[in-house]
Amino acid sequence: xxxxxxxxxxxxxxxxxxxxxxxxxxxxxxxxxxxxxxxxxxxxxxxxxxxxxxxxxxxxxxxxxxxxxxxxxxxxxxxxxxxxxxxxxxxxxxxxxxxxxxxxxxxxxxxxxxxxxxxxxxxxxxxxxxxxxxxxxxxxxxxxxxxxxxxxxxxxxxxxxxxxxxxxxxxxxxxxxxxxxxxxxxxxxxxxxxxxxxxxxxxxxxxxxxxxxxxxxxxxxxxxxxxxxxxxxxxxxxxxxxxxxxxxxxxxxxxxxxxxxxxxxxxxxxxxxxxxxxxxxxxxxxxxxxxxxxxxxxxxxxxxxxxxxxxxxxxxxxxxxxxxxxxxxxxxx
Amino acid sequence: xxxxxxxxxxxxxxxxxxxxxxxxxxxxxxxxxxxxxxxxxxxxxxxxxxxxxxxxxxxxxxxxxxxxxxxxxxxxxxxxxxxxxxxxxxxxxxxxxxxxxxxxxxxxxxxxxxxxxxxxxxxxxxxxxxxxxxxxxxxxxxxxxxxxxxxxxxxxxxxxxxxxxxxxxxxxxxxxxxxxxxxxxxxxxxxxxxxxxxxxxxxxxxxxxxxxxxxxxxxxxxxxxxxxxxxxxxxxxxxxxxxxxxxxxxxxxxxxxxxxxxxxxxxxxxxxxxxxxxxxxxxxxxxxxxxxxxxxxxxxxxxxxxxxxxxxxxxxxxxxxxxxxxxxxxxxxxxxxxxxxxxxxxxxxxxxxxxxxxxxxxxxxxxxxxxxxxxxxxxxxxxxxxxxxxxxxxxxxxxxxxxxxxxxxxxxxxxxxxxxxxxxxxxxxxxxxxxxxxxxxxxxxxxxxxxxxxxxxxxxxxxxxxxxxxxxxxxxxxxxxxxxxxxxxxxxxxxxxxxxxxxxxxxxxxxxxxxxxxxxxxxxxxxxxxxxxxxxxxxxxxxxxxxxxxxxxxxxxxxxxxxxxxxx
Ligand code: HEM
Ligand SMILES: [Cu+2]
Numbered sequence: 001x002x003x004x005x006x007x008x009x010x011x012x013x014x015x016x017x018x019x020x021x022x023x024x025x026x027x028x029x030x031x032x033x034x035x036x037x038x039x040x041x042x043x044x045x046x047x048x049x050x051x052x053x054x055x056x057x058x059x060x061x062x063x064x065x066x067x068x069x070x071x072x073x074x075x076x077x078x079x080x081x082x083x084x085x086x087x088x089x090x091x092x093x094x095x096x097x098x099x100x101x102x103x104x105x106x107x108x109x110x111x112x113x114x115x116x117x118x119x120x121x122x123x124x125x126x127x128x129x130x131x132x133x134x135x136x137x138x139x140x141x142x143x144x145x146x147x148x149x150x151x152x153x154x155x156x157x158x159x160x161x162x163x164x165x166x167x168x169x170x171x172x173x174x175x176x177x178x179x180x181x182x183x184x185x186x187x188x189x190x191x192x193x194x195x196x197x198x199x200x201x202x203x204x205x206x207x208x209x210x211x212x213x214x215x216x217x218x219x220x221x222x223x224x225x226x227x228x229x230x231x232x233x234x235x236x237x238x239x240x241x242x243x244x245x246x247x248x249x250x251x252x253x254x255x256x257x258x259x260x261x262x263x264x265x266x267x268x269x270x271x272x273x274x275x276x277x278x279x280x281x282x283x284x285x286x287x288x289x290x291x292x293x294x295x296x297x298x299x300x301x302x303x304x305x306x307x308x309x310x311x312x313x314x315x316x317x318x319x320x321x322x323x324x325x326x327x328x329x330x331x332x333x
Numbered sequence: 334x335x336x337x338x339x340x341x342x343x344x345x346x347x348x349x350x351x352x353x354x355x356x357x358x359x360x361x362x363x364x365x366x367x368x369x370x371x372x373x374x375x376x377x378x379x380x381x382x383x384x385x386x387x388x389x390x391x392x393x394x395x396x397x398x399x400x401x402x403x404x405x406x407x408x409x410x411x412x413x414x415x416x417x418x419x420x421x422x423x424x425x426x427x428x429x430x431x432x433x434x435x436x437x438x439x440x441x442x443x444x445x446x447x448x449x450x451x452x453x454x455x456x457x458x459x460x461x462x463x464x465x466x467x468x469x470x471x472x473x474x475x476x477x478x479x480x481x482x483x484x485x486x487x488x489x490x491x492x493x494x495x496x497x498x499x500x501x502x503x504x505x506x507x508x509x510x511x512x513x514x515x516x517x518x519x520x521x522x523x524x525x526x527x528x529x530x531x532x533x534x535x536x537x538x539x540x541x542x543x544x545x546x547x548x549x550x551x552x553x554x555x556x557x558x559x560x561x562x563x564x565x566x567x568x569x570x571x572x573x574x575x576x577x578x579x580x581x582x583x584x585x586x587x588x589x590x591x592x593x594x595x596x597x598x599x600x601x602x603x604x605x606x607x608x609x610x611x612x613x614x615x616x617x618x619x620x621x622x623x624x625x626x627x628x629x630x631x632x633x634x635x636x637x638x639x640x641x642x643x644x645x646x647x648x649x650x651x652x653x654x655x656x657x658x659x660x661x662x663x664x665x666x667x668x669x670x671x672x673x674x675x676x677x678x679x680x681x682x683x684x685x686x687x688x689x690x691x692x693x694x695x696x697x698x699x700x701x702x703x704x705x706x707x708x709x710x711x712x713x714x715x716x717x718x719x720x721x722x723x724x725x726x727x728x729x730x731x732x733x734x735x736x737x738x739x740x741x742x743x744x745x746x747x748x749x750x751x752x753x754x755x756x757x758x759x760x761x762x763x764x765x766x767x768x769x770x771x772x773x774x775x776x777x778x779x780x781x782x783x784x785x786x787x788x789x790x791x792x793x794x795x796x797x798x799x800x801x802x803x804x805x806x807x808x809x810x811x812x813x814x815x816x817x818x819x820x821x822x823x824x825x826x827x828x829x830x831x832x833x834x835x836x837x838x839x840x841x842x843x844x845x846x847x848x849x850x851x852x853x854x855x856x857x858x859x860x861x862x863x864x865x866x867x868x869x870x871x872x873x874x875x876x877x878x879x880x881x882x883x884x885x886x887x888x889x890x891x892x893x894x895x896x897x898x899x900x901x
Contacts, residue, residue, distance in 0.1 A: 008659040034708035047684035088717030151792025162580030165653035200797035317792040
């Protein structure tokens with residue numbers, strides 16, 4: 001009966017594999033505390049009722065110390081806190097180290113929102129995870145301290161700028177079915193480290209899906225082509241796939257960038273060296289040239305540059321994605 | 334430095350009329366502002382501290398009102414920014430301006446030299462300087478308050494505190510100056526206790542309040558410089574960009590937390606140890622029993638002071654510190670909990686077979702035991718690593734530290750104030766209203782903070798200006814409680830203030846206490862004692878008899894000099 005009371009009063013529902021143990025320890029400390037509280041306050045009230053000052057009542061001598069008593073009441077609490085300490089840290093160690101083969105999600109905190117990045121490149125601002133699977137959260141912050149807190153999972157870890165931290169959870173229940181958000185009843189995710197003006201609004205929702213639903217969701221989330229115009233999708237892909245690391249978009253032709261700049265080039269002519277040849281030829285920057293430069297980058301090298309670009313196979317970049325990138329390149333002045 | 338002779342501390346304009354006391358011996362603003370008398374300095378501190386408490390309390394009530402509804406009660410007037418400044422200034426004012434100086438600087442200053450049977454503290458000028466520094470520090474806080482405010486939280490965590498546009502510099506300068514004030518007070522007390530005890534007052538015949546203040550003073554002088562250095566580094570970071578805490582310059586923001594808590598955890602004991610000292614006096618006097626387990630209480634004050642330096646890392650369990658560090662800090666944290674727990678047992682046992690006088694100070698002492706026990710026990714949930722991960726930075730922590738700081742320190746402080754009030758001002762307050770408001774405070778306090786344990790464990794984070802609807806019920810309860818508590822506190826202070834005007838004249842020893850301050854008249858004469866007091870056992874009440882004609886206790890010449898309680 002009491003434990004039902006404690007459960008419902010003190011906790012959000014237990015929704016992760018560690019929540020049960022954490023709550024168990026909480027309950028243990030709770031009952032122990034309750035016991036000692038009743039003991040101390042009980043004696044206090046009893047003494048007050050029995051010995052309060054009234055006509056005819058005086059104090060009676062009693063020892064001002066008692067070694068046996070004092071030793072007992074030092075040792076018993078010491079043992080009990082030792083037990084609490086022990087359970088606290090064994091479970092903590094389990095909570096700190098993610099099991100091997102966890103599904104890894106990157107969590108990027110900034111003022112004042114969360115960005116979740118999944119292994120297939122999908123990104124979202126609410127968290128979606130599969131049920132019954134160990135999920136490791138790799139945490140980072142872009143600006144100040146934040147803290148990643150999901151009460152239903154009993155996990156929390158600070159996001160520290162300039163470092164990686166991590167935590168993990170294994171959700172035990174789904175929040176609904178299907179990949180449509182409206183058919184879910186998500187959990188809260190809070191920022192628990194004060195981070196300035198909108199700290200209290202740095203919240204997100206946590207959706208826990210059936211495994212199959214999750215696969216669908218994350219696939220769809222990664223599939224940005226369907227949800228954007230080709231130009232927008234191209235821009236996202238250009239950045240996400242790493243093109244931007246080697247090609248400037250502001251005309252910078254220096255060695256800071258391994259590849260030539262790509263803005264304002266559409267439809268222009270350029271000098272390239274075909275593989276194995278020593279005399280350059282002139283080609284026009286059009287759809288076919290771009291597509292070839294991605295699929296077989298070393299076939300024709302722009303004069304003055306060294307071969308070395310990643311060969312983007314269809315696994316890395318699908319044909320439709322190249323089409324989107326082309327649409328984007330056309331817009332660059 | 335040797336001992337102080339009365340001549341070195343005579344204020345100009347002092348009057349030698351035997352019927353005068355320290356309050357009437359001279360008058361005028363200057364005779365107070367530049368007095369070297371520890372009693373006047375104590376009284377000035379008392380005024381300043383209550384001013385701060387009032388300011389902090391008004392901010393607290395605004396906070397609580399704001400939180401009545403999920404999106405904030407005052408709409409645009411208390412915007413997110415304003416809420417952030419409110420909770421920061423409430424915390425900073427309560428911590429730096431009120432609670433750290435409260436018991437040591439106000440009551441300690443007044444009582445300690447009297448308890449030692451001395452004319453003053455060892456360095457009266459330094460004592461005055463300490464008060465002036467407190468005033469300067471407070472001014473800087475007010476500057477921060479009325480200019481752009483401060484919104485970092487009282488912890489000043491980097492890197493936020495490096496980039497915020499609010500007045501971090503004014504507040505850190507303020508805290509820096511207050512640090513010196515605190516160090517001066519601590520230093521003074523250490524030297525006073527070491528060199529000025531009268532013959533016969535061995536260490537183990539010292540009242541426990543003195544032990545507690547002594548232990549506190551050790552922390553004040555060892556820990557406060559760390560805060561000073563940390564704040565200087567923070568200013569350097571903001572003004573010069575030295576890059577030690579700023580991650581964008583390769584600095585480490587967690588390093589700041591280590592520095593900060595290396596001071597601020599021991600500071601928690603600066604807050605609570607003196608309160609424990611008051612408790613030991615009250616429980617014994619009002620039960621008319623020697624304190625149970627004197628030796629343990631005395632040693633444990635020192636043990637708490639020293640162990641308190643080793644546990645700062647428990648504020649950082651989720652900061653990404655190594656699991657090994659976390660485990661060590663957790664273990665050490667539990668080790669400090671034992672001495673505190675045993676003290677509670679000792680106080681309770683002191684009542685056994687006593688003659689318990691339920692005067693207002695005792696009512697506060699009993700409420701302390703109730704509240705502090707809750708505060709202490711809820712610390713166990715935070716010391717245990719697995720549960721702390723969930724509870725850290727939630728309202729559970731807010732409730733826990735208010736139970737310790739307000740339920741513990743403030744309650745003991747008010748109890749102590751009622752206890753020494755007749756000595757300080759020479760008047761008796763009204764018992765009925767004293768107890769009534771004590772009850773209101775007790776009830777309001779629990780209604781404010783008990784619901785916060787529940788909402789915290791249900792996941793409500795702290796420092797939130799807005800929150801999700803499901804926590805509203807707890808916030809509503811808490812706000813109603815806070816208003817009740819506010820009424821109770823104002824009432825409790827009013828009872829004391831009103832007694833200044835209509836209070837019955839206090840006898841020298843209204844409670845039958847055996848410590849030396851009760852052997853001089855109330856209020857004490859300028860020189861404290863006409864004759865060097867006779868040092869007896871501080872907790873032996875057997876030769877004190879109530880005399881109804883003067884309404885106080887007097888030494889009974891017929892009482893056989895009983896042997897002092899056995900103290901190993
Ligand atoms: C009337 C009694 C009081 C009430 C109603 C009250 C209420 C509050 C509230 C609502 C907060 C903000 C919690 C948050 O958003 O995280 C707070 C924070 C705080 N309070 Fe109080 N408080 C009271 C008395 C005190 C006292 C007596 C002290 C210490 C001496 C104190 C020290 C603090 C501190 C240090 C903070 C943390 C500030 C921060 O997060 O930076 N409070 N209090
Ligand atoms: Cu945040």
